[in-house]
Every structure is written in structure tokens, then in C-alpha cells.
Amino acid sequence: MRRVVVGLVVFVVSLSSFALGQQEKPMTLKAVLLEQLRSTHNKAEWFVPANTAAAGLTPEQASWTDKSGNHSVGQLANHLVFWDRDMLAKFKGETPAKFDGNNDETFNNFDAKSWDATVKQLDQVMTDWESAVEAADDAKISLWASRIAHVGTHNAYHIGQMVYVRRQQGVWDPNKGVK
Structure with a gap:
């Protein structure tokens, strides 16, 4: 099963590069994973990375929630910090924080x-994840x-939510990637 997943990841990245007209040499699995991690961290490619989604907010703006009960940008960032640290500790063979x-x-x-x-x-x-990989x-x-x-994928999902909340709040600059 793992080989199928790995093969699928490499296929999707290769296909997306082909669809964009990029003729690149075949990528290693490590290169694919690093590309994914960097694109959710600080390398704007297909979507807004975390550093852009979180940039320029005041603490009050980061705490804002809508009336529907969606999480604030701050809550989403806090959630990502927790789970990225948890998984990184496990990846490194360390004991994660108590949960x-x-x-x-x-x-x-x-x-x-x-x-x-x-x-x-x-x-x-996010930097530590890239270094560890x-x-x-x-x-x-x-x-x-x-x-x-x-x-x-988890990072990308919640970063999208961060941008959505910022748009709802009226504190998103559409020139940063989402119009």
C-alpha cells in the first residue's frame, strides 16, 4: 500500500509539472515531500503559504472569529504548531508533548x-520539518x-482556512494570492 501511495504522489507531482509545461528531471521522493513542505511554508506556488497567510495581522485580527463559529487565524496557526511539532517529534524519535x-x-x-x-x-x-526531511x-x-x-496536506487545508477567515474579516490583500 505504501508503494502505491508513494507512486501516486510522484505521479501527481510529475503530472502537474507536465500540465504546467515544465519539463523537469524525475524527482526523488524526498524532493517531492520537501517541495510540498516548502509550498505550505514560505514558497508561494499554487496556493498561499503559511508565512503569507499569517503575515501582518495584529493580535486582535488574529483572534477574530465570525458568527458561524469558525476558528480564528490564531487558533488555526496554534493548531498547526501543535500538530507539526507532535509529528516532527515522532519523526525524530523523540517523545511528543503530552496530549x-x-x-x-x-x-x-x-x-x-x-x-x-x-x-x-x-x-x-515548518523550517525544522524541512531540515529533518x-x-x-x-x-x-x-x-x-x-x-x-x-x-x-494538513498544513495546506488549514492555511486555506486562514485565508478564508482573513477574507471574511476584510483583512486580506488579494494581491497576495487569492482574489
């Missing part, structure tokens, strides 16, 4: 006073490929 299993806490523990620190932590954990050997990459791909 009681209540996923709501990963959102609701956000404190507006810590917004600047949250943005820095998000950037740092770069340093890993092919056997570890192969073993963890699906989970690393899910980290990138």
Missing part, C-alpha cells in the same frame, strides 16, 4: 497576547512518506 486527545484544545489554547510568538513558532516548526536517509523517507505528505 489528552482533545483536539479542540489545539485550537482553543491560542492566546492573542502570544500571536507574534505563535507566528514565529509556526515558521520554526533533508537530513533523513532514503529508508526513513520511504517509511514516513505518507505521514509527511499528510503533514503538508
